[in-house]
Amino acid sequence: MTVDVVVFAVLDGALAVLVVRRGEDPYAGRWALPGGFVGDGEELLDAARRELVEETGIVGDGLALEQLKTFGAPDRDRRPHRVVSVAYLAVTPHAEATTAGTDAEEAVWRPVDEVAGTLAFDHDEILATARERVASKLEYTRLGRSFLPPEFTLAQLRGVYEAVWGLDIDPGNFQRKLRSARDFLESTGASAKPAGGRGRPAEVFRPIGEPFDKLATPIFRSAM
């Protein structure tokens, strides 16, 4: 019984995933998702969070963790005993604050498009499932905010949607749609310095409402 965790972040406008280099025998040297065995009497969710912190030194705070799917094909692990893995999906705003201070193993952020198809075990399949899931969740939950710090601008949030969905979104329409969404955003009144140095300063927002609850009116995936 193991847990594997797919952690996503948006880095440089691209969807990135946290991967670790395996040190031990099955697939030694290959990249894999962080994860490991579930302790006796340990909650699955706790195991996922623990493995993540242990293997990657990621900041557990602000981490949105959710069960993704269980992978249990009898031949999914080369080792003699059967290994069933519960995969978790996580999203974090703290993409910078990882890798440092971990134990031995290397943990790095990599663009999803680059690692897809190269991972150990059946982790490619897990990653693909996670990617679909997170794209869906952006539509009908408030998950998108979990990619960002506690205060952010609409342009930053738009960047998240664009990175995950892989399409360009009309800034004006995105603005209206998100401002009018109920229990999603709250203005702080403050202004942020413009992104590229130039441009009008943006209004700063704060999340309101539960990130995993369903939205009354979804945010549809389209160019807008």
Added chain:
Amino acid sequence: MTVDVVVFAVLDGALAVLVVRRGEDPYAGRWALPGGFVGDGEELLDAARRELVEETGIVGDGLALEQLKTFGAPDRDRRPHRVVSVAYLAVTPHAEATTAGTDAEEAVWRPVDEVAGTLAFDHDEILATARERVASKLEYTRLGRSFLPPEFTLAQLRGVYEAVWGLDIDPGNFQRKLRSARDFLESTGASAKPAGGRGRPAEVFRPIGEPFDKLATPIFRSAM
């Protein structure tokens, strides 16, 4: 490692679930979801289908099975060893053809509203999760058809949506919405006898397209 299966059907206009009476010790005599231990080297999905047939004698054909969620709280089973269960969700048109010819245990269809809150183990939680999932799936997949035989009328299909969502749907609007949905229905040209004996005969349809794939345009949950 176990699997539990939530099988839904629509009976007499209400969402019904298949439950079995437990014969053995933990929760003996109580109602529970069908399920059992996963065999060595057995695929999880296969285990779910096998347990279902063994315990309920249900017709495996035409059964839409999908992984729901994994329940692994350390104290979810009273027995000394830990039991992690992968829950599956199934939907069937063959609600009549069960119960008969099974081995010993009693398997019956019960309205979900009646059994909710009375099941053994954490099966109430599993049932609640399944109920939410199936309601969602009706919106953005073609799953609704899996409640019906290979040929059916739009009135029957509307009955499924009404039962699962617990609301009344305008027949005219439902008609148009489903007829215009792409890769969903195909007319057979035939006519069916009217439901209550009276009324105009209905056109008979056949499913087309994959039941689990996402719809291009969702069927929204509303009174219509």
Added chain:
DNA sequence: ACAAAAGTGTTGCCACTACACCCATGG
């Protein structure tokens, strides 16, 4: 003829896309 269920027409409303346009800042 009447009731009941299937199916079609119609109207008003609202959300969304596309795109033009103003606002506020840095250089």
Added chain:
DNA sequence: CCATGGGTGTAGTGGCAACACTTTTGT
């Protein structure tokens, strides 16, 4: 003053809910 990004206005389109209406059967 120009470039750049933030934010608002607006017109056309399309989908949808509500409900009236026609069609086709059984009694």
